[in-house]
Amino acid sequence: MIKVENLVYTYPSNEAPTLKGLNFEIKNGEVFGFLGPSGSGKSTAQKVLYKILTGFSGKVEVAGKDLTKWDNSYFEKIGVGFELPNHYMKLTGKENLELFASFYPSGKSRSVESLFEMVDLSDAMNKTVESYSKGMKMRLNFIRAIQHDPDILFFDEPTSGLDPVNAHKIKEHILSLKEAGKTIFVTTHSMETADHICDRVAFIVEGQLVATDTPQNLKHQYGREAVNVELGNGQSQEFPLAQIGDNREFLNFIKEREVKRMETLDATLEEVFIEVTGKSLKG
Numbered sequence: 001m002i003k004v005e006n007l008v009y010t011y012p013s014n015e016a017p018t019l020k021g022l023n024f025e026i027k028n029g030e031v032f033g034f035l036g037p038s039g040s041g042k043s044t045a046q047k048v049l050y051k052i053l054t055g056f057s058g059k060v061e062v063a064g065k066d067l068t069k070w071d072n073s074y075f076e077k078i079g080v081g082f083e084l085p086n087h088y089m090k091l092t093g094k095e096n097l098e099l100f101a102s103f104y105p106s107g108k109s110r111s112v113e114s115l116f117e118m119v120d121l122s123d124a125m126n127k128t129v130e131s132y133s134k135g136m137k138m139r140l141n142f143i144r145a146i147q148h149d150p151d152i153l154f155f156d157e158p159t160s161g162l163d164p165v166n167a168h169k170i171k172e173h174i175l176s177l178k179e180a181g182k183t184i185f186v187t188t189h190s191m192e193t194a195d196h197i198c199d200r201v202a203f204i205v206e207g208q209l210v211a212t213d214t215p216q217n218l219k220h221q222y223g224r225e226a227v228n229v230e231l232g233n234g235q236s237q238e239f240p241l242a243q244i245g246d247n248r249e250f251l252n253f254i255k256e257r258e259v260k261r262m263e264t265l266d267a268t269l270e271e272v273f274i275e276v277t278g279k280s281l282k283g
């Protein structure tokens with residue numbers, strides 16, 4: 001569990017704070033996503049939480065303990081999938097994983113072979129990482145973050161650089177970690193990833209959270225209370241959702257025509273973002 005209250009962070013070289021009073025909570029068994037344009041403070045917030053950046057103000061509690069009170073055992077509790085993989089290029093994938101496993105108490109790490117198999121990298125396990133594609137490095141990055149079975153996981157753009165099949169697999173692995181009760185904090189530009197895996201998302205703009213809720217509630221809240229009926233001939237018509245069962249026009253419309261599809265007009269997460277911030281996610 002992560003609890004953040006009024007988190008303010010200013011880089012030493014800057015005058016103005018980058019994080020301007022963030023409040024959020026991530027429960028065990030929850031995937032929480034930060035969405036926002038480039039430079040809005042997503043990585044900075046994660047870096048505070050994984051103790052790369054110190055000197056913040058506000059209250060941050062992780063696993064029931066004030067973040068500033070944690071000693072180095074904190075790093076056994078957390079796993080981090082950095083946005084830009086930083087592997088040892090001249091070592092093989094296996095050697096990279098074994099090197100990082102050696103930093104943790106023995107016995108807790110999962111078997112290296114099973115991890116490579118999990119992300120379909122078994123064939124590349126004994127090849128040097130310099131020969132890996134970006135997607136392969138990202139998959140190695142993922143298994144490195146989880147190999148010591150941490151309770152709290154941070155993933156910065158976990159699906160970036162992955163083809164759709166591998167992106168899907170990583171998302172499913174993240175959902176299995178959630179099922180196992182892990183606390184998971186994701187930052188992403190991918191609305192599809194956020195929608196698929198996040199229980200709740202927070203939109204961050206210029207260091208402030210402007211909306212926090214489940215993707216479903218946000219899409220509903222910012223959508224239109226209407227139903228779109230699409231016909232077999234390609235035509236479509238909208239009807240208000242209120243008292244739709246008493247709407248004669250609607251009832252006759254669906255009775256007299258060949259209906260192909262009916263859907264409520266929820267917004268997409270990207271539309272929600274543009275609505276709440278006035279900015280495009282591509283930043």
Ligand SMILES: Nc1ncnc2c1ncn2[C@@H]1O[C@H](COP(=O)(O)OP(=O)(O)OP(=O)(O)O)[C@@H](O)[C@H]1O
Nearest residue numbers: 011013014018036037038039040041042043044045
């Ligand atoms: N080391 C640093 N020193 C000074 N300012 C920094 C430093 N790192 C980041 N910043 C500034 O802090 C702000 C937030 O950066 P951050 O990397 O947290 O954004 P982000 O939302 O993760 O962006 P992206 O989506 O591009 O990864 C930016 O204005 C950035 O220029």
